[in-house]
Amino acid sequence: MSLQDDTALWLGRAWLPDVKGPAVVTVRDGQLCDVTSRAFPTVSHLLDADDPAAILRDLPGRALGPVGDIADVAPDPDRLHLLAPCDLQAIKACGVTFARSMVERVIEEQAAGDPARAAEVRARIGALIGDSLRNLRAGSPEAAEVKAALQAEGLWSQYLEVGIGPDAEVFTKAQPLSSVGPNAEVGLHPISTWNNPEPEIVLAVSSTGRILGATLGNDVNLRDVEGRSALLLGKAKDNNASCAIGPMIRLFDDGFSLDDVRAATLDLTVTGAGGYEMTGQSSMAEISRDPADLVAQTIGRHHQYPDGVMLFLGTLFAPTEDRDEPGQGFTHKSGDVVRIAAPGLGALVNTVRLSTECPEWHFGVRALMANLAQRGLV
Template sequence: MAANIEMNPFSRGTFVGRVWREVVSGPSVVLVREGVVLDVTSRDAPTIRDLLEMDNPVGWLKTRQGDVVGSIDDVLDGNVAGIRLLAPCDLQSVKACGVTFARSMIERVIEEKAAGNPALAAKIRERISAIIGDSLRNLKAGSDQAAKVKAALIEEGVWSQYLEVGIGPDAEVFTKAPVLSSVGHGADVGLHPVSSWNNPEPEVVLAVNSRGEVMGATLGNDVNLRDVEGRSALLLGKAKDNNASCAIGPFIRLFDQTYSIEDVRNAELDLLTTGEDGFIMKGRSSMKEISRDPLDLVDQTIGRHHQYPDGLMLFLGTLFAPVQDRDGAGQGFTHHLGDVVTISNKELGCLSNIVRLSTECEPWTFGTRALMTNLAVRGLL
């Protein structure tokens, strides 16, 4: 599953991540340099968390020689014996922002109004679109214009809790996955067996240290169970947090002279889903249309009101909302087992995963205690 995009971003910029090394029975911090993946794990940086806490991680990485793990292409394709890519985060909390794009917010409202029934979605979508029209384009959350739209929707009887967090002053921020439970590029991603209406969510994910500083960005798939959350927003945990339901990677691109928060604000993400049944779905998410600035989302997550001593990974939400019919007219999209989901961006690379049931994905067994024990045995703590 190599980076299947026209431009290879790994020839420029600073990319860091994690791989599982059988030789040490644990994870290593790696750096991509000149087409080669290098193991740069040390007592200074036994984890990605420690690397991102440095004042100048890019400068520190420039001084590292590292041990060769393999070529970037071979590592991405899983062709290096004893090596597999992991999510490029470790001790960070994994948080996610929901309903950050006003246009895709409508799909959350539809899920709620349809009570998780995809057969009702098309009719509800048509009614809501007739009421709102194009009024949500370029709408900024918390603005006076957003307040006017809110008032109009209440009058029409279609106000929703999703509209509140979509265009109101306060962002929705939730815990997507426990520490160390995210999967990386090439891994299976999991759907809870109770779900029959679900979809991928292509997103930019920020890497934030304990001081609230954004150190870089990567790609993420916020696997979503539309029917479960549609039944009740109180089922958000069941809809979002299951075995292998969070994919991040392939690497974190650190901010340096080649890449900054402005690149995040202008990022264009492509989504390709291919099924064993020959079905193909393409999608796109443009960060230019986000209703809240990425740094505002960071400020709403970490600050005097909430600290993260090991930093956090923050999903920024998606513009993409799947409406393409797959199994029948008016049924919309839902995953089939075996789907290959590929999220790509010319600056961040490509994140590919295969869809399985959460009960069939590899169980998550390597937690914080196991990581600390492994690092201690290796003399890294």
């Protein structure tokens, strides 16, 4: 499904070069429409309304042009283009939500971030637990048995606790307004030499904890940095341009719901120089924690987010095939093009660079408020 499909209710943001600021946008009859107003100057405002889907359908809009053309435009301050579809929301992420990918986190830790040691650790763990992680549910008796078996082999890891124990890992992925959108460059911290994309579904959640829609995200992963120490998670995850979200949020309605998210399959393609291509999938049917439970563990009486939350749900994908030298596994190279797609959610495409080479992030909350005020919207 593309953004031109009129059966979907899309909500996003676009950069307006004439006002040097963002607009709240939707898609109507194949046209990208500006629906920004004093009542709803941001996506955060709209998602906190009583019925965002109904309001979005009725908001007056100004056509900006064919969405198919605009959706392919790379970020340029002098051109109309799509931004990440969130603004004031906190950007949170859940890690180790798939039991099978949990094993790769254990491997990273055991290998201390060294891809050459990872193959040996992977073989040990695979021989021990085989395929017992498929469809394993966190907190279940079966999960406790797997945990005990790994502990008995001296393979205990803090990742086991968050992967199959009662409490989910929830961390801050990026700062509000720092996420990049479709066609943007996505950044890797230059200290990393072992890294990969993480294709994920991202939920749009209101300040009251209502799950209102979903979009796609790339939770860029620095395997060597986090593998050296879980205490380096912030350094591994939150860097310039290291979070991509888009292309737009699809709001839940009669044709699309959280059950569609639960059943979704994400397709990943990485293309690089010399004809290189890697493909992969992440099936939400194998998630070890229900998305609604992840939201409940993120926002509630224990922690409030007054501007809402964009919540990454985690990924099943963890590449192990060698790209260059045997035993070194996969890692990105500058110029890789990452495409993440899922039925009903469109496609998110980004080009990989170093974070130090990506455009610096300057348009923060103060800049947004000043821009909206200048336009008479706040």
